[in-house]
Amino acid sequence: MGQDSLPDNGLPAEFGFIARNFRPLAGDGALDLRDDAAVFTPPAGRQIVVAADAMVEGVHFLPDDPPDTVGRKLLRCNLSDLAAMDAVPLGYLLTVSMPPARDDVWFAAFAAGLAQDQKQFGITLLGGDTTSTSGPLVLSLTVLGHVAPGMALRRCGARVGDGIWVTGTIGDGAMGLLARQGRVADPDGFLASRYQLPRPRLGLELAGVATAGMDISDGLVQDLGHMARESGVGAEIGSALVPLSPTVRALGPQWLEHCLAGGDDYELLLAVPPEHEAQLLHHAARRDVPVTRIGQFVAGRGVRVLNESGAEMVLARRGWSHLPSAV
């Protein structure tokens, strides 16, 4: 909080900062970011879907990640939550707690990235807040969407016999973090870009197709465990069935376990009864989204990962926690 030094226009520094960087992102309902809140008319006959995520510098993104990717990553993670509920995006709110070291040049690029994604995903900024912090940059984003009444996809609907499906490839985000840390090769920057820019799998029209859905953010095995537990079933996947990108395959099989447990995938995990598989493939093809069946839900509890000979793999870890274990 800085004491207002009354620059030439008689407005605090914050107003110029918001006007320069964020007002161009504001859309219908945002009231030009000039009021206390945004106002919009909810789409007729639809339910509202809403999710919030925070990202902290040094935890969810690296201090030297390109500024245009940082806001987009958070936006896309939130859009991925909407995708998991089979919802259509409406808009978002963003709060920024900024350390003094981040200057206007950095935020201009940050906002330019958001502008690009707004166009791609057909949404605009509804509101937010900027404040200073003595710590690392913290971003918090709330996304709003809509869905047909009663049709939001839940985690708890998987049934014994449903196939376990994933979109895209698994592990690129986790390997991308290693690549950014110089721990694996990434000659063309594919892995880094997957870590920095997840691809929310919106528009798959999963209502009536999938019985359960969620996005994979904290590691495939751990997140599958959540879906299985919430649904009261067990899960079995084949490690060889899990789709890996050519880049990850080229790095060798020693990274498989890291991919199964790594975070930052932001792909969808779906439960799909066999009789709906054709429909899923049809919808996925229309959106040009690869989908792969990696196993099935079974009676019982927990997640079993089977290797190519059908033996259960023992995993050293299954996913990521956002808090230290001591908490």
Place this chain on the structure above:
Amino acid sequence: MGQDSLPDNGLPAEFGFIARNFRPLAGDGALDLRDDAAVFTPPAGRQIVVAADAMVEGVHFLPDDPPDTVGRKLLRCNLSDLAAMDAVPLGYLLTVSMPPARDDVWFAAFAAGLAQDQKQFGITLLGGDTTSTSGPLVLSLTVLGHVAPGMALRRCGARVGDGIWVTGTIGDGAMGLLARQGRVADPDGFLASRYQLPRPRLGLELAGVATAGMDISDGLVQDLGHMARESGVGAEIGSALVPLSPTVRALGPQWLEHCLAGGDDYELLLAVPPEHEAQLLHHAARRDVPVTRIGQFVAGRGVRVLNESGAEMVLARRGWSHLPSAV
């Protein structure tokens, strides 16, 4: 981000933390905080109002503020934004970026405070996120409300001749911060409590009564300047008309200027045409909210503060910026 150490229940530490502290706050639509997003049916025939604010330890609250007040302060600041738009609260989402030093005991009290306010204001938690940070505690809260179509109160509707009204007393929050810093006396803790727990002025039914409204968060004079500018008018207030609490009055007239420019009031600033004053007084009395006329909107630009002899006061500062002036 801690590597998952798989405690006894097979869940990361984060899950227990959320289950203990935040699940009891979740209401209808939150899906028990077990899904990727919350889902709710918007009230029929209403518009949605949405606002987001962030608070940073050491900036908006003090490290040793009572934990039960910290979340409530942020919630109330956001509810104050809804009050300014004449909206009815629906629910909220909260993201918490927590430093290692804040333990479960602290967050249990934090959540207990929120639970108390949820009861008072008739809302529940819809969703959110928890993450770790190496910096100070950062909280971000998005509040959702609803309003009759087209009836959200804006900042830009004030007209020449409208009275300038405020709710409650002005400057208690700013003086409360000084009291917390040991810079002024506060024997019964009134000022500290006003700094820690603002009172959102919900339910005043301002539609058709006020022509403009906003909440006073960054200093009366500065915020009045915003309303005047957005409305294309000037404003004149009498310093002696600004309502001060008995506690602040007892501290002496040397604090007046600090009260006029200090932040953290979270009272409403309203433009009310003379012919609606009786209605305003009626609605305010029904909610037991004091309202005071402190001046009027005039032709021209800018804010003039007149002392008791009618001379213009020159203020060293007019309000607070949330960013350092260098930005």
